[in-house]
Amino acid sequence: MESDIMQIKVERVPQTRIQEVDFENIPFGKEFADHMFVADYENGVWGDFKIQPYGKMMFFPAMLGLHYGQTIFEGMKAYRNDSGEVMMFRPEDNFKRLNVSAGRMCMPTIPVELMMEALKELLKIDAAWVPESKESALYIRPFMFATDEFLGVKPSNKYRCVIFTGPVGPYYTTPLRVVVEENFTRAAKGGTGSAKAGGNYGGSLYPTRLAQEKGYHQILWTDSIEHKYIEESGTMNVMFQIGDTLVTPPTGDTILKGITRDSVLTLAADLGMKVEERRISIDEIAAAYQKGELKDAFGVGTAATIAPIEVIGYNGNDMLLPSMDARALSKKIAEELRAIRYGEVADKFGWMVSMN
Ligand code: COI
8 A cells, every 4th residue: 555645655564552552551662553654765865665563673783873873863742632633742843853963963864844744644544552641642753873784984875764653651750869960971062962863872871870879860961071061961951940030051062952942941931931041050050059049940851741850969969959839830831831732722832733
């Protein structure tokens, strides 16, 4: 069977696996929907578009992407709204960012319209996998990797782009304990920190394990030069409420241009809150804490949504953030974002995109 939109060959599963999923209790990242979209790049063009059963792929051991890190990815979500419709949250922004990452990693871009068509087709086929529960969503993982069989260090001539999806619950299930990192670095100026490149995440695993051995969930990353200015936390952008102002570090080549980050800043400003995108030092955070002005801290990301931080470890001490009940500002933003995503209020920023 062929899709008439962009000649996607469609091979459906003989039997869905959906009945194996406990939709009342979905963990993050363990369930995968029946189908995936696959495209291959060769001789300078993307082609061979397929939607096929989610499953194993065969590669040669010399495949470049496995060796030198030409792998990039995105994370986005689709929600089932109150009318039962499946709506994607800002998908074009994610596909645009995939292309920014591709540029940085010397990989080919892939047209946003092509990815949108592919995703809509995929979602139509797997629409039943979009959870009903308002604690859950369908996570969408587009990614691209180098597929040349070659051992020299050079940009690959061939690439594969895949989109698979899966129902997810929350990524973080408890408020987070984070610790300021003053030794290891996530991203350096001129590096790949603002690209969603696999290696950025690989490099964070060891320092994160050390932090976890000390009783924290995640790291609060600081700049690579002075280890003084806050950058991101774990897999998320990070925000603080100091007094009545929402403060977040500016994006640049060490900080990911988060789409949830942008949405939260837009909503906060729209709700009349004071918002500042500026460098923020850990000493400023510690001083605000001492004066009782550090009212809130939270991570923002697709997987994490809005993840409250309850403890910030710094210099051998733990700063204890106010209780969840006292966090009116971030709760209000989270509630507003949730209501837009599930179609409970008007989508005045035009963020939700129908799969039709
Ligand atoms: C996302 O928030 O979608 C991310 O990319 C984080 C991921 C590493 C789980």
